Amino acid sequence: MVVRMRANRSKTGMRRSHAAISGTRLSRCECGANRIPHRACAACGKYNGNVIIDIVARTEREQRRTKRHEKELKESGKDVKEKETSEKT
């Protein structure tokens, strides 16, 4: 760009005065929790009055998953320790 056309700091600031991002708007779900508009509620899984996400099943699945992961970690940890001790001796 030619120097003649270059915007000074003031002009740049004036242009960018409208460029700020506003915060997320929240609407209230019928269960009382805050909810992002056009998204299913994270607390009860409802959207437009209908249950879309089965929250109970999801939490159960996640609990099973974490349990399994912990078990696997424990087992792998034991194996690692046994190997280390056997290598040292």
Ligand SMILES: [Zn+2]
């Ligand atoms: Zn809800």
